[in-house]
Amino acid sequence: MADPKQEQRDAFRADDPAGGPLTTDQGVTVDHTDDSLTAGERGPTLMEDFHFREKLTRFDHERIPERVVHARGAGAYGYFQPYESCAEFTRAAFLQDPSERTPVFVRFSTVQGPRGSADTVRDVRGFATKFYTSEGNYDLVGNNFPVFFIQDGIKFPDFVHAVKMEPHNEIPTGASAHDTLWDFVSLQPETLHTIMWLMSDRAIPRSYRMMQGFGVHTFRFVNAQGRGTFVKFHWKPKLGVHSLVWDEAQEAQGRDPDFNRRDLWDTIEAGIYPEWELGVQLVPEEDEHSFDFDLLDATKIIPEELVPLRPIGRMVLNRNPDNFFAETEQVAFHTANVVPGIDFTNDPLLQARNFSYLDTQLLRLGGPNFAQIPVNRPVAPVRTNQRDGFHQSKIHRGTNYSPNSLGGGCPALADPDTPAFRHLTERVDGHKIRKRSPSFDDHYTQPAMFWHSMSDWEKQHIVDAFRFELGKVNAMQVRERTVEQLSRVDHGLASAVAEGIGVAPPPRQETPRPAPSPALSFENNKGDGSITTRMVAVLVSDGVDAGQAEAVRGALTAQGAIVEMIAPRDGEVAGAGGAALAVDRALPTVASVLYDAVLLPSGGLGSGDPLADDAALRFVENAYRHGKAIGALGASVPALAGLLPETVTVASNGGDPVADRGVVTCAEPTAPGEGFARAFAEAIGAHRHWDRPSLRR
Missing domain, CATH: 3.40.50.880 (Class I glutamine amidotransferase (GATase) domain)
Structure with a gap:
């Protein structure tokens, strides 16, 4: 079966042959590039040396701004294939035909550190997938945690400022063991659920190939009849979910700071292709308020014991990029890149991401034409009235407005029977107000559920992680305040952490004791016992x-x-x-x-x-x-x-x-x-x- 993304890629390569002599950007052949043109053997360099000027100028300008978060990454191409038609709950074309393979590009990343940081730091990992579908590009932009630190996007700048390196000395690089993060955490209890994940071994994966991925937010599927269904996305690795331990992670940073990146590259080069299963949790619209948490709260999960995962397809990564900068560095993901059959909810964090991602790409990639970069280019036809701008690579003809008669009405709007994107019709009303719903207020039950779902060895690793992280915090009041917050999750956890960081254990108080969710433990995510790629x-x-x-x-x-x-x-x-x-x-x-x-x-x-x-x-x-x-x-x-x-x-x-x-x-x-x-x-x-x-x- 032909791969449309590969065909597009081959066509691009044809315009960039590797053979032939060296030339300037204007195609002028160059026979010497080791010495500048000078007045005599020891004289000054002459400004008429256009090859020298072009070469140096291009070098001076070849760096672009790195991502503010998720700067350190690795990527690969592959395909997604559904198991069966999902027409019952979504009209998305790439989820209909089990014989169709949709090309994908996946980028894995760490969050806090710059491009030069190490792979094996304790951090959230990004897991972003670009589907090149017949109806346009769909980006499932997720993480290896199913929850996020904050509930509303207006806090995103504050959280990122707190988790990044401290502004006065830009320390620590790629790490979260410092005062500003924990000050923020101790003052924002909504962070606690994700912090529990961050202190677990989930934050130091053995490899990208053994790492889960989550869409984090609650999205909507919409079927051909216009019926909506809430959906949570889960990527489950075929090899099982495995991690490093903290001692290993620290040594690996010195032995091989590219540990995860190299692992992904080497296994694909060896023909051992990583594979994940895509599962969904589906909630009928009428059941939106059937839980003791809010589906729109990105700091919460739907326990799999309440809504089991439904496997709907698999993804295989089978090709490494040809050029890291052109592909992995320039790939542009956007949570608002959706296709017919997939829609948004009113999750306040998701709404903010829908604005922020596009805004970021405009700066990083130099203007609005970044979708013409090959790794971002859809395989679906693109016909817009947008023109000009930095790095416009197309030569447009005809009119650039709608409606028009001079251009024959082209590009024409889709007729009602065409599968165009249509937002789910729903009624939304309310007063303008800066106030969060009370349904977002419970910040302790799900962190407690996570804690009580862990095996004994996992709990010990979490305690050790808290002791390490908080042990590097200089402000004792921040340590004390964090332990006080942990005591609302579990008194035993808080006391164990307090003992290791030199603060008084908090008084015992009533804490939630929810039923555990076995799916959260590594013990229940080991895979099938295969030793493939071990x-x-x-x-x-x-x-x-x-x-x-x-x-x-x-x-x-x-x-x-x-x-x-x-x-x-x-x-x-x-x-x-x-x-x-x-x-x-x-x-x-x-x-x-x-x-x-x-x-x-x-x-x-x-x-x-x-x-x-x-x-x-x-x-x-x-x-x-x-x-x-x-x-x-x-x-x-x-x-x-x-x-x-x-x-x-x-x-x-x-x-x-x-x-x-x-x-x-x-x-x-x-x-x-x-x-x-x-x-x-x-x-x-x-x-x-x-x-x-x-x-x-």
């Missing part, structure tokens, strides 16, 4: 059982894992039988935080103790502390056993594998059988094993 490090050195290492690599690779041989040096290592084993990466250049599991084959890092090397010891220790799968074979088993707590069981003899809380061992010194590979893959597929005892040291 990174496995095999620690090797001279004397390793090369055949054994290769056998395990083959078994794991066959299941989709990416297995790398890690040695103290690059090049090759000599196996126990003399066979050479190619090294993928040198141990000093990597760390366990970059991998999902580690294997010690027999011989490991030498014929003696495979953990005698300090770097290898840290590698395995950190993998254990971070709950990752660890495997050991043959002579490496006793060495690993000496590191682990006595309560962790390891194999002592025979060829059968022993698996205990993600530690998989086999004492058989020869090539492992299918049983070991199967048990090790199962441990990797569980992602984390938080029920382990602490290490001996």
Whole structure:
């Protein structure tokens, strides 16, 4: 099936051939670009050197303003395909035919930091999808949290000013552990629900491919009969929802600040395409007021136990951009880019975004013609009466007003039977007033629901996150005020946080105790146990059982894992039988935080103790502390056993594998059988094993 976006892309490339000699912007061929034109070999540069002037001028002006928020991002192309016709509740053409694939471009991003910040900071992640539909571009501009910090867009400048770097010293970069944010949070309890998400491991995703996405707002579907249905959008990754832990996130910033960006790029280049399922929560218009919260409140979710998700299609990302600036940096999303069958609600935050996004693109991209940039260009025909402006690339003919007779009435308005966009007809009236509805007033029940939905290890990570963030706040009154707000969510949470940041625990008070929502916990979003794209490090050195290492690599690779041989040096290592084993990466250049599991084959890092090397010891220790799968074979088993707590069981003899809380061992010194590979893959597929005892040291 032809991809209209690819056809458009190929046509654009045809106008920009890569071959041929270097030219100026005017097409004049250039044969020398290393030296300026001067008066003599050591004389002054001459202003008549038009090539020098053009080259330098273009360089001086090639940067554009970065996004105020979501500046740091990565993107990819792909397609969306519905499972079945959704005509029952929407007339949107791209949601009708299960055989039709709609091209998409997706941009993932962090929020707070500038373009040069790291990927693995604790932050909200943007998840914006541009659908190039036959009826025009539709932008689903969301985040990896289903809720936002504020309820009304008039607070958006205040929130962003508070969360960004402090104005006097522009510190911290890409982080939220500072006074101004927490001052704002402690004075605005509506932020608490999103703050709970921010302090959870949801804020440090393992990869973009293992991250949920949400439309945040309540939108409307409108069907062909003009009937509206409230809708919430959810992207669910095929690989499950997984995260880093804070210790890993911090080290990854130093080891590889492009950790998430590189992961997305490398897996697509390798032909391992990320996939998400699009689900919707549908609420009939007559049930708008059936909940104990307001559907128009962007700080609230609809628990899936009240309105289950309905899967309606899948998205696959299968192509990396050709040029980061031209595509990922210049892509322009806008919440008001909708198509027939999708409409807005009166959510006050959504209304503000509908204004702000367009206003932002006009500045960033130099004027109103940014939709002509290839990554923003619709595949649907564009016929408007808009002309001129900066960077107009079209040569228009004829009239530019409507109605007209001189241009034959073109472009003509759609007739009543044409599927044009029509807003849902509804009655709206009321007094002009600056006052929020009382239905927006409950700021504590849903944060409490989130807290009580977490497993014990998730709760501990949230407490640790609050302690870290508030521990960097200098103003003690801000710490105290934040803890007081947390006490209205849960007294145990507030007391645990207070103990770690040096403030008095608040007095016990009545707090909400809503029913938990199991869908909010990582424990219920692990995916199907697949190890596809999981990174496995095999620690090797001279004397390793090369055949054994290769056998395990083959078994794991066959299941989709990416297995790398890690040695103290690059090049090759000599196996126990003399066979050479190619090294993928040198141990000093990597760390366990970059991998999902580690294997010690027999011989490991030498014929003696495979953990005698300090770097290898840290590698395995950190993998254990971070709950990752660890495997050991043959002579490496006793060495690993000496590191682990006595309560962790390891194999002592025979060829059968022993698996205990993600530690998989086999004492058989020869090539492992299918049983070991199967048990090790199962441990990797569980992602984390938080029920382990602490290490001996």
